[in-house]
Amino acid sequence: MTERTLTPPPVLDVRDVTVRFAGLTALDSVSLTVEPGTVHAVIGPNGAGKSTCFNVLSGLYRPASGTVRLGATELTRLAPHRIAALGVARTFQNIVTTEGTVADNLLLGRHALSRAGFAASALRLPGARREQREHLARAREIAELTGLGAHFDTPVAVLSYGDRKRVEFARALCLEPRVLLLDEPVAGMNAAERARTVEVVQDVREQLGLSVLLVEHDMGLVMRLADEVTVLDFGRTIAHGTPDEVRRDPEVLRAYLGEGEGEGHSHIHSHSEGDSDGESDSDSDSERDSHSEGDSDSDGESDSHSDGESDSHGTGDAAGANESDGEREGEDAA
Template sequence: MPILEVENVSLQFGGVKALDDVSYHLEKGEIFSLIGPNGAGKTSMLNCISGLYKPTAGSIRFNGKEILGMKPYKRTSLGIARAFQNIALFEHMSVLDNLKLGRHVKMKAGIFTGGLYWGGAEKEEVVHRQSVEEVIEFLEMQEIRHTPVGTLPYGLKKRVEVGRALALEPELILLDEPMAGMNSAEKEDMARFILDMHELNGITVFLIEHDMGVIMDLSDKIAVLDFGKRIGFGTPEEIQKNPEVIKAYLGEQEVTT
C-alpha cells in the first residue's frame, strides 16, 4: 500500500483553480519530488496534505486512511510533519527550545502530572528530550544548540526548520524548498541530510525544490505540475524525456546536457 495517495484533488479560490484533478502516489521509504514553474500549485498541494487548505474535491489517504477533514495536529499525530518554505521559527528562542516545541504534539501527560512534573510526565520529558538530542546530532547542530535562532545565518535557520519537523519522528516529511537561498556548500549538506533521513531512518520524503540537479539526483519518483494540472509522473529518467514537461518546465538544454 502506498504511504500517501492523492486522488483527483482540486482546489479552487473563487474563479481560480490552484489544483485541477491532480493524482499521484508515494511509496513508503522513497524520496518523491513535486516540481513545476512558480505558481504551478506545489505549495498549495502541501497545504492540502498538511491540512491548511481543504480541497474542493478529491481524496488524500495516508497509510490507507482518509485524512481530509482532519485537523492539522491530527495529521501530525498520524506521522506527517512539515517544514515550511518561509521560515516559521521562534527567533527569540534557542535552537534547542524550538526543537522541543516540535515535540509538544506528542506529549501525553495530563494537566495535573504535567503541571506538577511528577511520575509519568517526568519520564516522558526525558524521552522527548532524548529525541530532540538525536535530531541535533543528526543535523550537526551541537555547537548552536543554545543559540537564539534569530542570530543564525539563513542556511542554519533552514536546518532548524527541518529539525523541528524531524523532532516529530514522522513517517512522512514534507519539505517545501529546503534549499532555497542556500549557497552550494549548504545545499550539499541539506542533500546529505535528506538522503540520510531517507536511507538511515526510513522516512518517506516529499520534496519541493527548484534545483533540478538536486531533484534528479535525489528523487525516486517525480510529479510535475503546470497551472495546477499534473503533466508528468515517473522516474527522473522518464520525466527528463517527457515532451510536455520539457516544453513547460525543463527546457531542451536540461535534457540534452
C-alpha cells in the same frame, strides 16, 4: 527511536484532487503516490500548484473533490493537528522558528507526542519530568543527525541562514513522522549549505526509513534525491516518472522550462550536474576576457593603422604643396 519510526511508513495516495479559489482552479484532478521509504519530488514553474498541494496534504486547505489517504486513513477532511498526529510533518518555504535555543525549537516538535497533562507538567510531577528528559534526549539525537548537535544550546537568532533552515527541518523530524513534506528546503542557501542539506535528507531517509515528498526548484537536488518526480503546470499533472524520464519529457521541456526541446534538455542536464553552472560562468568569463582583449588589440591596430595612413597622407599633401609652389616660382622667374 520510537516504535513509529521502526514501522515502515504507509503509502501516501493523492487521487484526483481539485482545489478552486473563487473560480480559479489551483489544482485540477492531481494524482500522485508516494511509495513507502521513497523520495517523491513535485516540480513545476511558479503558480503551478505545488504549495497548494502541500497545503491540502497537511490539512490547511480542503479540496473541492478528490481524496488523500495515508494507508487506510483518509486525511481529506481532517484538521492539521490530527494529520500531524498521524505522522505527517511539514516544513515551510519561509523559516518559521521561535525565539530561544535550538533545543527549545526542537522540543516544540515533540509536543504532539507528550502524554503528561498540563497540570502534571506545571507541577513538575515525577512522570512529567521523566517524559521531559526523554523528549530532550530524543531532540538531541535528532540535532546530531541533522548536523545541529554543536548548536543544541545556541540561540536560533545567532545561527546562519542554512542552520536555521535545518532547525525547522529537525523540528519536523521531532514529530517522528512517517511522511515528511519538505517545501523548498534549500531555498536561499549557498552551494555549501545546499550540499549539506542533501546529505542530511539522505541520512534521514536511510536511518529513519520515512517517506519524503519534496517541492523544490533546484533541479540538481531533485535529480540527485528523488526516486519519482511529478510535474505540475497550471494545476495539472503533465508528467510523472523517474528523474531521467521526466527531464526528457517533451511536455516538461515545453511547459516547465518554456524552451525548445534540445535547449531544454541541456538546461535540465546542466542543472543536474553540481558545479556545471560555475564552470560555464568561468568559461563565459574567459571568453568575454579573450573577446575584450581581441577587441582591444583590433582597436589598437585600427588606431595605429589610421594614424599611419593619416601621417602618410599628411606628408604626401605637404610634399605635393611644396612641389606646386616650386613650379610656380620657376614660371615667375622665366
